[in-house]
Amino acid sequence: MKQAASLFFLILVSWFALAQNHPAQPVPHDPAAPQLSQDQIRTLIRQAADKDIENDKKQREYTYIEREEEHRLDGKGQVKSSESKTHEIMVLYGEQVERLIARDDNPLSEKDAAKEEERIRKVTDKRKNESEEQRKKRLAEEQKNREDARKFVGEVADAYNFRLIDMENLDGRETYVIDAEPGPDFQPHSREAKVLPKFRFRAWIDQTESQWVKLDAECIDTVSLGWFLARIHKGSRLLLDQTRVNDELWLPRHVAVKIGVRVALLKNFNVEEDVTYRDYRKFRTDTKIVPAADIQNPPTQSSPHP
Numbered sequence: 001m002k003q004a005a006s007l008f009f010l011i012l013v014s015w016f017a018l019a020q021n022h023p024a025q026p027v028p029h030d031p032a033a034p035q036l037s038q039d040q041i042r043t044l045i046r047q048a049a050d051k052d053i054e055n056d057k058k059q060r061e062y063t064y065i066e067r068e069e070e071h072r073l074d075g076k077g078q079v080k081s082s083e084s085k086t087h088e089i090m091v092l093y094g095e096q097v098e099r100l101i102a103r104d105d106n107p108l109s110e111k112d113a114a115k116e117e118e119r120i121r122k123v124t125d126k127r128k129n130e131s132e133e134q135r136k137k138r139l140a141e142e143q144k145n146r147e148d149a150r151k152f153v154g155e156v157a158d159a160y161n162f163r164l165i166d167m168e169n170l171d172g173r174e175t176y177v178i179d180a181e182p183g184p185d186f187q188p189h190s191r192e193a194k195v196l197p198k199f200r201f202r203a204w205i206d207q208t209e210s211q212w213v214k215l216d217a218e219c220i221d222t223v224s225l226g227w228f229l230a231r232i233h234k235g236s237r238l239l240l241d242q243t244r245v246n247d248e249l250w251l252p253r254h255v256a257v258k259i260g261v262r263v264a265l266l267k268n269f270n271v272e273e274d275v276t277y278r279d280y281r282k283f284r285t286d287t288k289i290v291p292a293a294d295i296q297n298p299p300t301q302s303s304p305h306p
Contacts, residue, residue, distance in 0.1 A: 035164065036164045036176070038161070038162060041162040041163075041164060041178060042157040042158070042162065044176070044178075044205060044210060045153075045156065045157045045162070045178075045203075045205075046153060046154070046157050047210040048203075048205050048210050048211060048212050049153040049156065049157075049212075050150065050153060051209070051210060051211055051212075051250075052211070052212055052250075053146055053149050053150060053153070054249075055211075055249045055250050055251060057146070058248070058249045059096075059249070059251055060091065060094070060095065060096050061091065061282055061283055062089075062091070062245070062251070062280050062281060062282055062283060063088070063089055063090055063091055063279075063280075063281050063283055064089050064251075064277055064278065064279050064280045064281065065086065065087070065088055065089070065277070065278050065279045066086070066087045066089055066098070066275060066276075066277055067084060067085075067086045067087075067275065067276050067277075067278075068084060068085050068086075068087075068273065068274070068275045069082065069083070069084040069273070069274045069275075070082065070083055070084070070271060070272070070273050070274075071271065071272040071273075071274075072269070072270070072271055073270040073271065073272065074270075075270075077270070079272075083103070083104060084102075084103070084104050084105060085100060085102070085103055086100070086101050086102035086103075086105070087099060087100055087101065088101050090120075091283040092120075092123065092124055092127055093124070093127035093128060093130070095127060097120065097123050099116060099120055100112075100116050101116075151190065152190065152192055152193060155188060155189060155190060155193040155196065156193075156196060158183075158186060159182060159183060159186045159188070159193065159196040159197065160180035160181060160182060160183055160186075160196075160200075161180070161181050161182075161183050162178055162179070162180050163178065163179045163180075163181075164176055164177070164178055165177050165178070165179050167207075168204060170204060170213055170214065171243075173206055173207075173208070173213070173244075174206075174207045174208070175204040175205055175206055175207060175213050175214075176204070176205045176207060177202065177203075177204055178202065178203045178204075178205065179200075179201075179202050180200060180201050180202070180203065181200050182196065182197040182198075182199070182200060182220075183197075195223050197221075198219060198220060198221045198222075198223045199217055199218065199219055199220065200217070200218055200220055201215055201216060201217035201218070202215070202216045203215050203216075206250075209250075211242070211244075211250045212242055212250065213241075213242055213250070214240065214241055214242070215238070215239070215240045216237075216238075216239055217237070217238040217239075218235070218236075218237050218238075219232055219233070219234055219235060219236040219237070220234060221234055222234055231261065231262045232259060232260070232261055233259075233260035233261065233262070233268075235260065236257075236258060236259040236260055236261075237256075237257070237258045237259075238255075238256075238257050239254075239255070239256040239257075240252060240254070240255045240256075241253045241254040241255075245280045246280070246282060251277065251280060252275075252277050253276070253277055254274075254275070254276050254277070255273075255274075255275040255276075256272070256273070256274050256275075257271075257272070257273040257274075258271075258272050258273075259271055259272075259273070
């Protein structure tokens, strides 16, 4: 189930980031709102998405704490079970690696902590012993992924009819509030872009830096994945909120996903995922990697300050 929710997240977050509890449905247009043409908005969308790709690249220079909480729901939308995991995201040999440090806000047992440390040691040894050829291959794959993301961005900008509906001040910064509805004539050029007409969204874009600040995306039609082995149901929702970090980039502060999925056309899952991010710190070469047992249990509520 976690993989299905992550896929829904990646479909969209490959080029933008999100919001809290604002409706994704269109609202009446305010005649006093500023005007931007479709071409101007598409240019803004491409600029913001391109910067988000660069943010993703720079994020790999940061360590931080990620707390993920998952709620499984019954047919009436009531919580059946919950679990949370907290990870420390580290930088090892230029690549981010996550280390599990808590389950349900409790430190790992001595046995589980030892297993996690052994896993991290293996990852470290693998990267440390990486040959030049392996390194070039890895970097080339990363570059290809970035290029694919940029191509996808172009399709996103073409897939929707956009409308500037308002201006809004968020955390002291002025943003454009833009609604996006699937365009009826959109012809996708890639497999990934075929899902775009299945979603609509509202985005908040910082006017000064052309950065995504918030996003509220909604699935408006069933999405089939993996030769119909899984289906994301209509009404699934993705909410994301970003924050400015270190005066140089924008990174996620809060992500919320509410998703209904049928797997192998047999079993339905309804899940809510809530992910918070805190303690962004730029990695230094003298940063000391300490055992997980020495890390204090992080608070349940994250501090959103960069």
